[in-house]
Amino acid sequence: MERKENCSSENALYYARILFVWFCLLGQVGHVVAKRLKVEVETPGTLPELVGKKAKYKVTDLTLKGTLNGRDLCFLREMAGRDKERQSTPGRLRVLDMRYVSFARGGGGYVRHGEWREVQGEHTLPPYLFSECGLTHIDLPERLDTIAEGALGATRISRIVLPENVFVGASAFYGSNELAEVVFPRQARGVWKGAFEGCAQLKTLSLNHVDFISGGAFQKMPAVERIEVNGDVGQLDGWRTFAECPQLKRVDFRGVVLGTGGPTLLADCPRLEQVVFHGDILSTGLGAAEHCPLFEGYTVKGKVLRSQHKDFVPQVSDEECLEGRGLADFMSRFAPVVRRIWAHGGEVMGYMKKTSAPWFYHSACAWASEGRDEEALAHLDIAIKLGFAKYDLIKGGKKWDALRGNPEFQALVEKVREVGDYLYVLKKSPAYREDARPMPAFTYQSATDSNLVRVRRYFNLDSIAGDGDEISQIKNLMYWLHDAIRHDGGSMWPDCARNSIAMYELCKREGRGLNCRFLAQVLSEMYLAMGFPSRFVTCQSKAYDTDTDCHVINMVWSRQLGKWIWMDASFAAYVTDENGLLLHPGEVRERLIKGLPLVLNEDANWNHKTKQTKEGYLENYMAKNLYMLDAHLESRFETEPADGSGSPRMYLVPEGFWPLSGHTTYDDRYFWQAP
Known part of the structure; x- marks a missing residue:
């Protein structure tokens, strides 16, 4: 009995140990699973x-x-x-x-x-x-x-592999101090500001094809010594793209670059010695580097078609100016860049679209002249997708005569017509119709307002207007302003109060001009000061969101005629019907659509240098810009202050067409109501 009890105890101990080990193993397995x-x-x-x-x-x-x-x-x-x-x-x-x-x-x-x-x-x-x-x-x-x-x-x-066609956003990896390797894909959509800021272990970056590199993309990288782009670049922003990188010594771009901004690509990189572009550049604005004492200048081993700062990045000389087949071959090196961007749903940035579209059109013409139809149509297609819209050029260009029976060419021409035949676009616009909604009133400041009284006295408007009838006074005021301040569409916005006196004095002091918007504001105040109700009207195209070329004119109320009339100080222009009746912008628009007679005053001109014609000014330029009109609800002294605090703008649009902001109506009778 005694021996059996001992055996039983030993067996129990043995099984207990097995169970203990089993439970331990289960615990370990559970821990691993977790x-x-x-x-x-x-x-x-x-x-x-x-x-x-x-x-x-x-x-x-x-x-x-x-x-x-x-x-x-x-x-x-x-x-x-x-x-x-x-x-x-x-x-x-x-x-x-x-x-x-x-x-x-x-x-x-x-x-x-x-x-x-x-x-x-x-x-x-x-x-x-x-x-x-x-x-x-x-x-x-x-x-x-x-x-x-x-x-x-x-x-x-410590290491990241980026997926194909990725866009690396702002500060995407900021402060990742252990990141030492970034593997870029064959094609990246973009790298944004400060993407790798503060990555203290990142010594080299090697990109491939990239659509867009933003300003500040490679800034504040304490360890980076070398950055290279082994593919093509769509657009390289030129604002401090490489900045505050104390160890950076060299940057290489091994493919072609469609365009760069500028001028300050480089800033605060004390050890930077070289930036080398191994391929061609279509357009660049690169200029001086800031606080890069070892940097001796950009090296461009390819050709540069256009450079804004030729002292820093020379462009092709007049002697080797690219044209004909040379231009066609040159642009063919950029065509794959554009197609690659489009292939993954990307977009060529706005500035580069505007810059590159004409060159692709010219290269298409060059291919057409050599009978290279396939290349000509391919480059024409690119130009149109980039925004080429000069219908008159493609419609009348003799270089396209051999292709006019080609269905592909005809389809491309029709695409241009839909955006570039401005009279055709205007005629296809939906009609206006009555709008029963309660709408705010347009108001006009009284000529007795102290500021307008000051305007009248400052300019001696009574003398300028003269002693003739109302129509002659309205014209005289417009002509005087046309002569007093030149039209300069590319001028900077005036750095002064946005009223007629301040802007006039600025122009005289600096010998500068004004763009159409500010000329129209000055003229509007002059009319108001003389007791003529007036609005300045912004005229925009159907493509207002991409077309930066609008025009601003005046509509002034004539009590003598009992109607609004068109006055444009930028071109000393007004418009009448076949009987000499002065018209307002809405009437001009309607007559363009219906094909009724229009007469432009004989002396309409630009700065007394270029005569204006009905075909150019009305049937092309204004046909484009009469698609959408807007004016402030309140017309007064300093209608549009520099701080943006002016009254809301009312947009007159074809039915179903809606701008991005502001009050909107498709009731033309409301917009042209008498004051």
Whole structure:
């Protein structure tokens, strides 16, 4: 008995030890499972339940699949060491695989960073998502198109592989002090301001094709020594793009550059010696570097078609001026850049569209002259997509005669007509119609106002207007201003109070002119001071949001005629019908649409240098700019103050056409109502 009891005790001890080891192993396995986890989120907002509270702060390596919203991202931040108030958590997540993740709006904010941050788009890594989190490695979503502001800032990531066609947003990696390697894709859509600011381990950057590099893109990088772009660049902004990089020595651009801004690409880089452009540049504004004592100037191994600062970046000389086949070959090196940008839904920036479109048109003409139809049509297509809209050139150009029967050419011409045949566009505009809504009144300051009395006396307007009838006085005031201040459409806005006296004195003091807007403001105050109700009217094209060329004229009320009339001090112009009746802008617009006779005064001119014609001034220039009209509701002394505090503007638009801002009407009778 005694021996059996001993055996029984030994067996019990043996099994107890086995159970202990088993439970220990189970514990270890459970611990391992908790460290590495794979989760598929089929319904946005369910990540917290799928991971669970017990594993939340134990997981160190997480693979995610599915769609995440704000609730999921808040939980994910907590797993990675920071909550939505940017406070520390016990989270231990360090490795994150998001290759098959997308994002969905909803679920609320996930972090308060200045303001509550929320999901922005399906394929955008949201702003400040992992800022200040403890991640050391992340595999970004394969379909990611944007890394938003600060999304990966102040992490512990040491190496990052960027997905194809990504846009790297402002401060995307700011303060990531352990980031030592960035692997760029074959094509990036852009790099924005301060993307790698404060990345203290990043010594080199090697980009490939990139659509856009913004001002300040590579600023405040304490360790970077060399930056190279091994592909082509769409646009390189020229404002402190490389700045405050104390170790930077060299920058290389190995492909072609469609265009650069300027002038200050480089600033506060004390060791910078060389910036080399190995390929061609279409257009550049690069100028002097600031506080870069070792920098001796830009090296351009290719050709530069246009340079704003030739002392710093010489352009092709007059002797080697590119034209004909030479221009065609030159522009052919830029065509792939533009096509590559468009291939992934990108856009050529506005400035470069305007600059490059004419050159692609000229190169298309060159190819057409050589009978190279395929190349000619390809370059013409690019020019049109970039905004080329000179219908008269393509319609009448003899170089296109051989292609006029080509269906592809005909389709391209029709595209130009839809935007560049301004009379055709105006005639196709929807009609005005009555608007029954209550509308605010247009008001006109009395000539007895003290400021207008001062204007009348300052300019001696009674003498300028003369003793003739009302119409002659209205014309005399316009002609006097046309002679007194030259029209300068490219002039800077006046740095003074925006009233007639201050602007006139500025022009006389500085020997400068005014653009059409300010000339019209001066004339409007002169008319008001003489007791003639007046508005200055902004005339814009259908493409007002991309076409920066508008025109501003005056409409002044004639009691003698009982109607508004058109006066344009920029061109000393007014318009009548076939019987000599003076017309207002709305009547001119209607007659252009209906094809009725219009007569431009014989002495209409630009600065007494260029005579204006009905065909050029009315049927082309103003036909373009009479699509949309607007005027301030209140016409007075200093109608449009420099601080922007003027009265609202009322827009007269064709029915169904809506501008971006302001009061809008499609009732022309309301807009042209008598004062």
